[in-house]
Amino acid sequence: MTGDKAPDYAKAARAVEPVVVYPEAALPLPDLALYGAARARAVKTGEVLVAPREAACLPVRAGQFLRISCPEGPQVGDLNLWNLADLSERFYSGKTRALHGTHLDVGDRMWSSFPQLRPLATMVADTLAWYGVDAFGGRVHDVIGTRCDPYTHHLLTGGEYHHCCHSNLTRALAEWTGKPVSEVESAVHDVLNVFMCTGFTADTGQYFMKASPVRTGDYIELFAEIDLLAGLSACPGGDCGQGHSSDEALCYPLLCEVFALPPAALEGWESPQPSGYSGSHGA
Numbered sequence: 001m002t003g004d005k006a007p008d009y010a011k012a013a014r015a016v017e018p019v020v021v022y023p024e025a026a027l028p029l030p031d032l033a034l035y036g037a038a039r040a041r042a043v044k045t046g047e048v049l050v051a052p053r054e055a056a057c058l059p060v061r062a063g064q065f066l067r068i069s070c071p072e073g074p075q076v077g078d079l080n081l082w083n084l085a086d087l088s089e090r091f092y093s094g095k096t097r098a099l100h101g102t103h104l105d106v107g108d109r110m111w112s113s114f115p116q117l118r119p120l121a122t123m124v125a126d127t128l129a130w131y132g133v134d135a136f137g138g139r140v141h142d143v144i145g146t147r148c149d150p151y152t153h154h155l156l157t158g159g160e161y162h163h164c165c166h167s168n169l170t171r172a173l174a175e176w177t178g179k180p181v182s183e184v185e186s187a188v189h190d191v192l193n194v195f196m197c198t199g200f201t202a203d204t205g206q207y208f209m210k211a212s213p214v215r216t217g218d219y220i221e222l223f224a225e226i227d228l229l230a231g232l233s234a235c236p237g238g239d240c241g242q243g244h245s246s247d248e249a250l251c252y253p254l255l256c257e258v259f260a261l262p263p264a265a266l267e268g269w270e271s272p273q274p275s276g277y278s279g280s281h282g283a
């Protein structure tokens with residue numbers, strides 16, 4: 001594709017410096033000091049243990065904190081977020097990636113789909129923050145990958161596997177809503193890959209994964225900006241060091257804990273409103 005047919009301006013074109021599309025300084029920044037002070041006063045109000053190769057849904061109210069941890073061993077989680085009152089508003093992985101980068105850090109937001117486009121949650125703690133970027137370009141907590149799913153598995157192998165994250169999330173949402181899987185499947189969406197270590201290969205630009213550095217006791221915490229329904233799948237890939245979409249990897253549960261606090265502790269914070277764009281699209 002390159003080489004002989006490159007035009008005479010190829011060198012100059014490649015030498016042009018890139019510009020960041022969405023400088024983070026232009027975004028409304030979260031008040032992490034306020035969240036931190038609130039978190040210090042929050043008390044645990046509930047927990048859900050997600051079994052290996054399964055998923056579960058749980059509500060997290062605006063102003064509450066959701067901690068996702070590995071209680072027994074290294075395990076990657078695939079996280080979906082919906083507006084609790086309107087499942088059509090859901091986490092928008094692609095726009096979140098465009099705004100914050102391929103992997104999420106403390107202070108980054110999980111943004112919702114159009115037409116609302118608002119922060120659903122803010123990452124406020126991460127015990128894997130030390131990992132940074134490794135020599136392969138690997139980082140943790142990606143918004144690149146979509147979720148393991150039975151369709152891609154069938155495409156590649158011709159086989160049937162029912163415990164991919166997509167199927168786990170679909171079953172969990174069906175159970176939560178009391179609707180058949182056929183009705184809720186389309187609400188399952190691209191995920192935040194919690195604890196997963198991923199990147200793109202330097203030579204071919206292909207999506208790669210490697211064993212997550214997560215250990216027992218590690219966690220992330222998310223602050224719920226609106227009333228949320230969270231869906232979390234304990235990926236059949238375990239630490240995703242080898243493969244997924246099978247029962248071969250060693251898998252562990254994931255623990256979801258919710259922490260709440262008195263409303264006064266969040267003075268100065270308001271749940272974000274949907275986008276103020278008129279929606280006319282010039283029509």
Ligand SMILES: [Zn+2]
Nearest residue numbers: 148165235236
């Ligand atoms: Zn998975």
